[in-house]
Amino acid sequence: MSNAPTALAFPRPLGDPELETLFQKARALRAPADPETPEPGEGRIFVSIAAFRDPECQKTLVELFEKAARPERISVGLVWQHDPVEDAAYFDLQPARRDQVREMRLDWRDSLGVCWARFLAQAMWRGEEFYLQIDSHMKFEAGWDEILIEDLRACPSDKPLLTMTPPPYLTPGDTLSDLHPGILRTDGFLEDGSIRFTGLWLQEPLQRAVRLPFLLAGALFGYGRTIADVPYDPYACFSTEEISYALRLYTHGFDVFAAPRRTMWHQYKRDNRVKRGAAPDARYTQRMGAWTTRAFHRFNHSTGHTLVLDAPVLVDLDLFGLGEARTLAQYEAYTGIDFRFKRVTEDCVRARFVPDVETIAQFEVPVLDDPAERRPALVEAEEMLLREALAAWETPRLVEELVTLIIEFDRHRAARVDGAPQARLQPDREKLIADFSTWDRYALACTLAKLSYAVHLMNAVKAAAESAGAPPRDGVAAAG
Incomplete structure (x- = not known):
């Protein structure tokens, strides 16, 4: 690890001065337990959390440390997008290892989305050997840290990542599902031109790490060098997040695997999520709308759907673009996704990029099998x-x-x-x-x-x- 990177860095300042200022601020943050200079990070785990007005966030931090086999090796990079008055009660519950949390607090009205926040969280990485990216509403299995490290090291790849499809937990009551994580599939492109993924939960755990072309951004585990090699694109948006990052990782030579064992649960139905009222902040809505529009143009340019020449759309794309280890063409051949014309093959929708998918999971595909459903745009194999x-x-x-x-x-x-x-x-x-x-x-x-x-x-x-x-x-x- 002596020659391994110990911080996220770029060869030049970012093209967005406001983002560059926040990036440098995040890089400089220290938790009370942090040494002044990064130490060798063997065995340590950096946990990235982007929280948006989430009443579950502090509970997630408590669970993260309490359920770890070795909580002393965990450091957290938390980007808290909150209202300093309305959300004050969310901070009442404090984890016992609060001094291992590097935290950036921002007014939610200044937020520019989940990818922007995850990028700032990555900026708090200080050379830890492992990297866990989660959402701010999670529960954990006892010994989750040892399970993930063991399963990651068993992956047949030089650049592996594990993605989890966490089964649900429900609030109030924190009822945990007894299902196990499985694989990911897609129903094809949506009307807005994005493509989203669905996790398939299993009755029994997988017997091996299954290679996937997709990932879930809220449950991702790999080596810390992933942050330095393929940092999050802060100019992306929620709708383009997972496909953009999966494609970038693939073209940089990384392999994503479905985690074979359950280590966490995810709150999907957030009944206790804060409500911002019928009239959200107008400036926030306008800024987010412009940011999202630019993100779609950026995604379409990167995937060959359209040619964009506008400099604001292409800002810092040399830092957050596709890699050279594999090509877009290879990813399309692997997945059955046609980015240029926004289509997918039937095999893609049926998750046949996993060769023995029928032996792993039995599932219905309504968009293909139910005449009442709207079929996605298909391309023949x-x-x-x-x-x-x-x-x-x-x-x-x-x-x-x-x-x-x-x-x-x-x-x-x-x-x-x-x-x-x-x-x-x-x-x-x-x-x-x-x-x-x-x-x-x-x-x-x-x-x-x-x-x-x-x-x-x-x-x-x-x-x-x-x-x-x-x-x-x-x-x-x-x-x-």
Whole structure:
């Protein structure tokens, strides 16, 4: 550990001066039990908590220390977004090891979301060997720290992380579920363009650490170096948080595994959560709206859905972008997610990125199996395989095939309307070639795969119609 990083640092100041000020303030925070300079962090655990007006937060801190096998090795980085008057009672309950908590208190009206807060919490890391990120409404299994360390070390990866799908606990009464954590799945993209994950709880614990492409941000455990290697993007937002971080970790060479054993519970139905009334702070609402809008543009740019040139959207993306150990294309092939056109394969929705998922969990997928449910935008596995193959082509070949296909589509369109006046767009081949030659190669492969597969479907319909005796229609030549 002598050469391991002991703090989160960047080669230059952050592009947002206000954020840079808060970052440096968080880095300088010390708990009463902290030494002046970081010590070797072998065996120590840094726990990141971002709390937003949460009456469970202090209870979570008490549980965290009381249920640990070795509470003396735990340090907490807590970002408390609160109202100094209305929320004062939440601080009455104090953990016995309060001197091991590094705490930044901020007025909730100044908050810019969960990713912003988690980033500031990471800034309080001081070289601890392990890193646990949780929400502020959790209960813990006795000996949770030893269980997580043992399970992490058993993962077959040089850069492992464990993600938990904590079963629920209910308040009042703190009733704990007897279910066990399982794996994660998704129902595809939502109307706003985000993609969220659902945890599957199990009757019996997993027998091994199962590799996953997704994670839950409120229950994540890994080595402390993860903070230095892939720090949280403070410019992300709640809706893009988990998919953005999972993709960034993957492209930086990290592997996420489903934790095989239960170590914690999560409060999902927060009946005792503070209410801000019918008229929340207008300035907070406006700032959060602008921050969230920018986060979506940033996410869409990073995943190839759109090209963004606005500097405020791209601020510090060199510090919080994708890695170079693996590619976006590899992640899409692994998961069955098509970020460019916001679609998913059926295998993705059925969690078949886990090869033996049927032996692990039996579950229903209403968005696919219930006709009353709205189906997600799906992409056929064959198109994704075609995209994977085309990604190996060089740019000139991709451009030539794409331009040829577009011109063929135009000819086909004109034929369908029987040569009506102005039916053809008559695209300029040389101009198209010049335009597409400026595209990213993978963007060309994705677009060519989509159009080529559309041609395949059109030609299949044409062949079926002709075999049924319908008058022949003009076909389109596929790329190849």
